[in-house]
Amino acid sequence: MTTGISALIDISRRSLGVQSQSIRVIGNNINNVNNADYARRVVNIISDAATGANGIVYGSGATITSVTGVVDNFLNKNYIACLSESSSAQIQSDYLQRAEALFSLDSTNGRIGTELAKFFSALEDLQSDPSSLSYRLGVLNQGQTLTSTISSTYNNLAELQREANDRMEGVVGDINRITAGIATLNEQISKYEATGQEALSLHDQRDGLLKELAKNISFSTTTQKDGTINVTLSNGFGLVTGFNSNQLKFSPTPSFVDGKNTPSALDGGSLGFITFDYDKTGTTPTEINLTSIIAAGDGELAGLLKFRGVQTVGTTSAFDVSGSIVEAATYVETIARDLLTRFNLAYLAVENGESTSGNLLGEQTNTFVSGVPQNTFALFSFRGANNSLTGGADLDSDGIPSQSDLEKFGLNSYASLLTFNLDDPSKFSAALNISNVSGTYQFADGDGSNIQNLLDQKNARINYNLGAVQVTSTISQLYDTTVSRIGVMKKEVTDAAELASGKVSQAEAAVSAVSGVDLDEEFAKLILYQKAYEASARMINVASTLLDELINLLR
């Protein structure tokens, strides 16, 4: 009987321990109720081996075997994938919203479409009285406003690309910091778990870092037997392998370029590649290009790449880069180049040979319109053109302002530097040569034939080559198409962002439903453990009373 009372005290004492430790776990859960990275803990209790005497088994209480975090790996992976998808769409949406503001429809001032309309209206005004100084000034003012609007719109797009490019460098830095953190946690977890302990808080920290990483880049993970995880890109490149992280680089001149051409940014600067350098010593860089593979995935870095554009080694033009901001800028650049070539050509009236009589094409460097010797890029020019009667931007010296001149001149963009070449209203060439004698020039005061040449271009439908897209339209319609196209691009990513955001919410809710802390549940368990603790204490009290009775009996 004595043995029985002693066993009762022992089992009660152990029960007190189990209940108090369980309450401690609940306390920890409650403490982390607002920690998104925390997986709620549960206490795993088993019955101790049964003991007894005389063939009667009484049992010997319970023991806590472990405290585990409640985690569903499938849901976590889904959540991480959703985070990447949402982050990619959101960053594109944010940047495209800023690009789209340049083409907004709530104001007509400072929009290329309206300024084009105003320029043509100014030409029509002048056509009604070609000698009028005020109408000539109107053309000059509208021409200058139009060119400054085009260059300002383009430069704003270029600035957005530059900003996205610079931001990528910061994101790559973040990725490196996070992967290094994961590698360190891998090492710590491995050490802990080798001793048979569960490093739950380290798992939580690593899960938190994985979520942070997912916002930046998409990846997949594989868990190893030692508790470590490997983080890899879709091509198998390991961002984290065991205790090591492979640090990415953001470099405009990686080793694989090696003297080859690379396209410049819209502003003429350089665009960075995302690379990894296998040469740890840094003496002979051996980099691989991860830009395309990252862009094909999700996460902020991919979103930025899709917006900024992915460059291909071997191409040269800023417009060979594939990205949404480049597509928008291509439209603006096309409008600028159209003004520089087709409208200048019409202004010089060389197409129909009206500006000079006789052998016009042989006299291009002396082309006269309205008695004023004209440069090749006479009406619309660009800063740095070195526009002059001979040479300058007319690199093939045929007197015709053409795309080939612009290609040979080799500027990154002409929209960014577009100018209206005239600053003296009297030098605007409204008339055409009416002399019948070769090499002589005669112009009728008040003749507006050359204005008509320009106005004829207004309604001409042109086949515009916009990279992958061909558009046949007037120059004004091309702008309308630009507004539509940017709207479509923005709408696509906004819809994708909203969809991804919904998926994140659902995935987060699913993860939280499994791993999150519910205070009511914890309170209910608290009552349970508290009552069990009270009962255990009462059992000790009963055992004490029994012992007292026994001692009193012996007196």
Next chain:
Amino acid sequence: MERISNLQRTNSLMEYLFDTKKQINRVNQEIASNYKVIYGSDAPGSAGMISSFQSKLERLDKHEQRITNALSLLDTQEKALEQTGDILVRASELTTQAASETLSVDQRKIIGEEILGLKTNLVNIINQQYVNSYLYGGGASSQPPVIRVENGYSEPSDTNDISARYTFANEPGYDITNMIYVSDTEQIRLNTPADEIFSSALNTLERLGRILKGYHVEPAAPAAPDGTGAAYTDAEYSQQTEDIRQCIDLLKDARVVSIENERTSIGVRTNQLIRSQDVIETLKVNIDTARSGVQDIDLYEAANTYTNLQTSLQALLQMGSQINTLSLMNFLE
């Protein structure tokens, strides 16, 4: 049974709050700008159309403004022609009076003085300026269309109104007719070269003035004067009378054929402009209505949406505060 964690409840609430606030912000923006389509992405299918409508409205405004100016110009031309008609009528009256052989040579010279005055008036009308340009300058609107040539006639040798000739400037551009765009493709003529309208009137007044002042004008009418013509002799009184009578027909031709024809033409063009103005007005209303239908907000609907969203926000906030106070803890003693 699906568990719902505290964080999940809070996150859901925050998400609904954020969404509602975002929608309120959007409606605010729409009400402030009066547009439901502010960016292309708000309605990508309509964005290009809205942009096109905006450009068209801009251009229609300019066409309308140009037509208003043109109407004012044509009205000025019409008044000039009316005055010219009055001059020619007065000249006809004087010529009929002077053609009578009851008048002496000296009395004819007095009438001739008034005719020369009418000629000067006509020249002033032809050379009048409209907004710093010569009304009948054609393409060469910075040059007066009629130039006085002193001693343009061989006789008399004195420099005076009798020996002065008026010629129409024939430098390049004088015969250019200015056109204005009344739509993206249609143009209407604004003017007729001055010599086409006024040469017969001016030549006749010049011829008549000289005849009445006692000088021949060669060659004979209806050919234009060439600057020659000697003085009538006393024996040529009847010839002078005959020459004066010829001028009555010339004045009539100048008024009916040149001036009235031009007035008719101006009337036609004015009507064309007014019709174009009406068309533009209609187009503007139609295009703006179409644009408005796609782009503008319905204020009533927006205000209603705004009120509903505010109610939703209030309900969410109340719900949030109540959910967070509901806890098993409240029921534990």
